[in-house]
Amino acid sequence: MIQRLTLTARLTFLYTLVSAAVLLGLGVLVAWSTHLHFIDLDRDYLLDKVHLIERIVDETPEPTELSTKLDELLDSHHGLFISLTRGDEQLFGPGRITFPAELAKRSAADQPMDWADGGRPLRGMSTELSAAQMPGGVTSPGQSMRLTLALDTQHHTHFMQMLRQQLAIYVVLATLLSGLLGWWAARSGLAPLRTMKERALRVTAHKLDERMPIDAVPVEMAELANSLNTMLERLQQDFAKLMEFSSDIAHELRTPISNLLTQTQVSLSQHRDPDTYRDILAANAEELQRLARMVSDMLFLAKTDHGIQLPNREHVALEDEVTSLVDFYDAVAEDKELRLRVLGAGTVVGDRLMIRRAISNLLSNALRYAHPRTDVELTVEHHRDGTNLCVTNTGDPIDAVDLPRLFDRFYRVDKARTHPSSDGAGLGLAITKAIMLAHGGSASVTSATGTTRFCLQFPGPQGPR
Template sequence: MTLSIRTKLTFWYTSLLAISLILFGLSFFYALSKIYMNRVDREMSSVAGLMVHTIVEPPGRLRLPKNFDIILERFFGLRIRGNYIQVLTPDGRVAGRSSTLEGLELPLTERAYKRALDGKRTYETIRTFGVYPVRILTLPVVVKKTGLVAIIQVATSLEGMEEVFHYMVYFFSFGIVLSIIIAGGVGWFLAGKALKPVDEMTRIARRITAENLNERLPIVKPDDELGRLASTFNEMIARLERSFRQIKQFTADASHELKTPLTVMKGEVEVALKSRADEKELREVLLSILEEIDRMNEVIKGLLTLARADIEEAKKEPVRLDTIVEERCEQFRRLAGKKGLKLEKQIKQEVTVLADQVRIGQVVYNLVDNAIKYTPRGGTIRVSLETRGRCAVLKVMDTGIGIPEDELPYIFDRFYRVDKARTGGGGVGLGLSICKEIVDTYGGKIDVESKPGKGTTFTVYLPLADNTMKEVN
């Protein structure tokens, strides 16, 4: 069973209070009984001290006066109930006792007797004598020449103390129970009040689904714990809202990108079927359909790459970036030549990064592909690779048409294309978003600088493998 925080708080609060009250009560009783006993012991000790002179006759013999009981009454006021005196011979026999004992015999414990034989006094609390416990002082009377002459026992009933303690225990128990009930009630109320915003947050959070992600939790006090929790929640909901919107946008864009070529193909096929086209015209229609199929293929390939990057865990192994760049440049050399472009590469050293060979190859491929696509005849493309600090730095520079400044923030978005009718266009608009996704996966960064009409430079930063290894070890 899980208890609510409110119940737990109240429980802990009242338990702590109960424990401290009980501890306080116990120490109070202990201290009080100590003080009381000390006082009783002191009184018994002074009575016993006075007694010694009454019962010892020089040079050191026990002799009880005939009117022993009367003397006790007169001198020590022993008529009062609950005060007892008993004199014993050294072998433990009773020699005389106060009338208050009413014929009863004060017990002499073995321990007290042994100590008396050793000349030591003993204070004891005995519970077996009568209804109430008694405090007994057993005092040996020792004379220098003759040794142990007698044993005096002075006893006081602890009836008064017992009674007071009895009432106080009642009083304390009642007080403690009452305090716990009051504290529990107040604690329950306060905990409820403090946790009320949590209930409110739960209620609203329950209401928030994918459909109404624009709702936010109310923040009463922004600086307290609950206020911070609510704003963290709100930030999380805002992030969710953003990604939901992106997903919706992406789905809409993807469907649109796939639908367009289908519509074109359908139109062309319908026209061809209606008209009595000859073989040459049909061939043209087929070629156009093939082009659209190629385009759809590109879109699907791009989507698959992105989906895979989202789902699959990125492989991380040392790969030689310089070799990849070298291979990719060679792959494009013919195409660049055909387009009348100069493709230069500048690889300064061996560069190893921790990544997946195929994915990193795709980054280089997409960047060089764009440079070739968006650079008019006669231009130059320069690919350079070097290391700077702990990073590999790959630059793909072209002297192409460039990208307007206000478009730069969007070019890494999925399906985003600058001015779809531009030279060399016809791309799907996924290349750069794939690049960014891959570079992000490997802890890198991709930057772009561009001047319309002058050219564009993409720079990719990736952490070096040996550096990462050093950090790991």
């Protein structure tokens, strides 16, 4: 039931419950302490009367005179009852109350005994008076007297009833007041949360710049507000990337689809010979292959967003993979009058096909943008913290503003989004970065004075754990 209440109601309920328990315990403590105090007062009062009666008995040898003095004592002490016996003989004791038999078994040093007689609350004690200390007449040698006293505690009982009623009323009123104050304190204390809630409600897909107040909230909530702000910052960045990604996808898919549609419509507009249809189908097949590669690349990147496991983990000699790729791209390099150079050696742990794809992306990119009659170097450097593979080419420098975004999806430095010698979709470097992240490494780029250098940083010799 309490789980369905608001946080303010929960705090108010718990605070009221704790206040009620504390106040109730305090009320019980006050009532019980008052009760014990009355017992101590009555005990001292009865002991004082025991000493007084002992002195009267010592000073009065005649039973008749003793009775008279005891009557006078009772007349001056309202609510006091006395019983004086000698053996089975009752020397004094008006029959207004009945003393319980077990009272005679209690010592005067004990706490007084409580009982009720005819609805009247009584408290009394009993003690034995030694005959050796008394003159003759009242007792005989070897005899003793038993003195039993009782005190009417009606006034105490009435006071305790009034005290319990007043304490009960106080506990109820104080509990209600504590609950009201607890509700006010909880509502005031949770005001920053309501402010954060209002800020969160204003966050929409088109308004992600709202942030939680940090300076205006208590220290305990500042960490929560900071975490929410960090989350909103990530969401804003990811949403911006998603919007850009969606726009890039639409742009990249529009061109091949438009080409396919235009060529198909033109071919259907009039009858053509088989060779013409064959050429149109071949052109369409090239566009479809480009679309298939793009979809495959986007699917790979979508998988990397959720984390991918390496299909195979093995020791890969980078110099062997680089040499194999250099042989594959040698014809392309000759056409552009480029020289390929391989330097260094090193071994890493990872998936051979994924590593080859990352290197191939960098090498094809270097061949595409390198100036004719220049060198393209592939350097493998092994050091204590890991292994680096760098591809360096000489060409047009890349603006420093574009460098941080080169590994973004569909991003191209040339604003026209196309390159005369490229049919790519701008996903190669993004795939390279994703492959390196899957291997626990990273990818970086530098460009200055016409020299562009892409590097793959692999972790230590044992590879990622």
